[in-house]
Amino acid sequence: MSDLESISSYDSSQSSNTGLEDTQPQQYIYQSVSRQSRDDLQSSINSYLTTTPTNRSSNASTNQRLKLVKTETVKSLIDMGVSSYIPNPAINAPKTSKKAIFPEEYTLETETGLVPVSTLHSLGRTNTNLSRQRTRHTLSRRNTRIASSAQHDTTLEKKITINSTSSSSSIDKQEQSFSNKVSPQQSPESFTHKIVSHFIDESDNDLESQGELNEIDPEIEFVTFVTNDPENPHNWPLWLRWVYTITLSMLVICVAYGSSCITGGLFTVQEKFHVGSVVSILSCSLMVLGFSFGPLIWSPMSDIYGRRLTYFVSMGLYVIFNIPCAIPNNIATLMICRFFCGVWSSSGLCLVGGSLADMFPSETRGRAIAFFAYAPYCGPVFGPLVNGFISISTRRMDLIFWVNMAFAGAMWIIVALIPETFAPVILKKRAAKLRKETGNPKIMTEQEAQGIEFSAMMKDCVIRPLYFAVTEPVLDLTCFYVCLIYSLLYAFFFAFPVIFGELYDYKDNLVGLMLIPILIGASLALATTFYCENVYLAIIRKRKPTPEDRLLGAMIGAPFAAAALWILGATSYKHIIWVGPASSGLAFGYGMVLIYYSLNNYIIDCYAQYASSALATKVFLRSAGGAAFPLFTPQMYHRLGLQWASWLLAFISTAMILFPFSFYVYGKGWRKNLSKTDYSFDALEEAEDEF
Structure with missing residues (x-):
């Protein structure tokens, strides 16, 4: 910590008429004082706080209270790597209404846990509705205005009021000037950035025509995390983070299991409501559509409210x-409720990835994401595997959903x-606590x-995912x-069910067992x-990675997915043992x-900072496909035959x-030429380097 520290003082007045202390804040003052002055000031405050309320009220008609809170300074932020550049x-x-001037707030750990906006302004960080990196013309005009104003005001003056604990009248308001320290390497132009917010005329028409917005209150x-903060998810013990990872992955399995649970007993729906196979399949498709x-x-x-409350609700x-x-x-009741089951439970599919990103840095996040990738594709396999036995042994549709509810209820309690x-959200709660403890509403x-x-x-x-769907060919x-x-x-x-149920005359319980190879392969x-992940980490150590470096897994897996369908078609004959078509699930x-x-x-x-919108596009299209395929798959296998139906899908997968x-x-070239904008981090950094 430097010998300059930002001090936040909270003043409250006492009504001379009622004698009651007014809890409304009167003034917030930020200043830099030397360590010696600070110690003297602290002594005065301690003396004041030990004085009885009666003696305080007799001192003056407008008594004041002062609390000191350590905050970060320009030097301490620079030491932590914070500069005028906004990453x-x-x-x-x-999400915020304007572009953030301190996006590191949620990842940076500071010594004090508080970073004044005035300090960020001193670094040259301001909030506008222009692009994050301003044009040279705008910066030049801005610096000219600041430098011109700085010639008239070389220092900023701020007022501080201190109560006297021994005098019968309040101490006169004292004027104290300060100026930010500038290192020898800093140019006069960079110095002017340090007093930027106080010299910008916010009503200036020509800057408003350039899109300049009012700055955040200096x-x-x-609020930030403090060093080695135990509430920072990145600082939780590794074993605990993996326990949470496995738990959240089980939540995804629970949701995916629910979508396919009825597939193990479709005949129970048909018997209960006297409907055809397509209508019974809708009970599965509608939940997937709800996703x-x-x-x-x-x-x-x-x-707004955080992951925990969202999961709970x-x-x-x-x-x-x-x-x-x-x-x-x-x-109709079954279909409507199944759709809403998909809507409610989809939080597990759309938020768990974010929860894992909350707990793991990007360098080690891949292993946790691998568990997340495993869950939504293996969860549906358990549906027909478990409920095939329930439907055959009991022939009860309601028991299938009671078991599903029990599984969901258990996960509801565990995830809570x-x-x-x-x-x-963690920092928002901390800020509320600090406001209550210090009396500082800012x-x-x-x-x-x-x-x-x-x-x-x-x-x-809503809008951006749809926009990406029609403007991003790569996506x-x-x-x-x-x-x-x-x-x-x-x-x-x-x-x-068509292959093993009709060709091999297996019941639903045995058909479910044929899906076990899919779990083994997964x-x-x-x-x-x-x-x-080890290959990717090796790339990071050698050079700067690109999004295309993430495609190694797809290059390994794509041939296996296509081969599985060729195997399924080639082995779907009565004279071939069940191991043949079942083994396709392994690949x-x-x-x-x-x-x-x-x-x-x-x-x-x-898609970097727009990844959530891009992933929303993926979830929408993926769920739409997952909902549609079951409706025509049985008809396709009946019309084309067991071999050609599988081979048709194999041709598409091979391509x-x-x-x-x-x-x-x-x-990389396609992202640059086919898409309207390349949103990747490397493209943004290249554009900034060119600027």
Whole structure:
């Protein structure tokens, strides 16, 4: 810490008429004082605080109270690597109405935990509605204005009021000037940036015509994590973070299991409501379709209230809506409730990735994401595997949903025990606590200082994903491949009953067992992801990585996914033992998880701070495909035959093998030429270097 420290003083007055102390803040003052002056001031404050309220009120008609709080200085921030350059927000940065001037707030650990906005202004960080990196022309005009004003005012004067504990009248308000220290290496121009906010005329028309907005109140203090902060999720013990990772992955498995639980007993729906196979399949498709719409609710809710509350509310609703699914009066009730089950439970699919990013830095996040990639593709396999035995032994549709509700209820309770992982919400609660303890209402997070408009939130959660869907060919191709793999998984659920149920005369319980090879293959893929992560870390040590470096897993897995469908078609004959078609699941499960793990990371790296919008596009398209495929898969196998139906899908999957290899070679150029904007971190940094 430097010998200069920012001091925050809180003044409150006492009414001379009532004798009651007014709790409303009168003035907040930020100044820099020497260590000796600070010690003298602290002595005065301690003396004041030990004086009885009666003696205080007799001192003057307007008594004042002062509290000192250590905050960061320009020097301490520079020592931590903070400069005038405003980096791009992290993937999990909260949404604000303006561009953030301190995006490091949620990742940086400071000594004091408080960073005054005035100090950030002194570094040259200001908030405008222009692009983060201003044009040279605007910067030149700004510096000219600052330098001109600085010639008239070489120092800033601030007032501080101190109560006397021994005098019968209040001490006169004292004027104290200060100037920020400038290192010898700093130019006069950089010095002018240090007093930027006090010399900008906010009503100046020509700057407003350039899009300049009013600056954040310089008296506000942003809250950060302190050094080795135990509340920072990145500082939690590694074993504990992995316990939470496995728990959250189980939540995803629970949600995915619920989507396919009815596939193990479709005949129970047909018997109960006297409907055909297509209508009974809708009970599965509608829940998967609900996955597309849920993120529109849960993503903004998690940004405002945090992950923990969002999980608790959404999973609670999911548990409740399983009750009418178990005891529906008619088929319409079942269908509607299944759709809403998908909407409520989708929080597990759209937020768990963010929770993992909250706990792990980007360098080690890949292994945790691998578990997340494993869960949504293996969870559906447990549905027909478990409920095939329930439906055959009991022939009860309601028992399928009671078991599903019990699983969801257990996960609801377990996930509620996981503490909040979203840093902005953690710091928001800390800021509220500090405001109460210090009496300073200007301690807050940047999200609180800037606020967030509903229209801006809707833009991020609804408009931008749709915009990406129609303007980003690279994202569309990537999402198409993810959609294909996800749809093929659900195609297996409805192709296996045709192959093993009609060809081999197996009951639903044995048909469910044929899906076990998919789980085995997925588990092998999970082990392979650790190899992929080691390769990626080796690349980081050698050079700057690109999004295309994330495609190794897809390049390994793509041939296996295609080969699985060729095997399925070639072995779907009565004279071939069941091991033949069942073994196709081994190759498919292996390729499926590797492809999803790889492409998910690729999308995140390609779209940087807009990754949440890009992932929302992926979830929408993936869920739409997963909902549609089951509706025509049985008819396709009946019309084309067991061999050609599988081979048709094999042809498509074989063509898609080219995707990861071609993108690995040409992806950077395609992102630059095909997309309207290259949003990746490396492209943004290249643009800034050119600037």
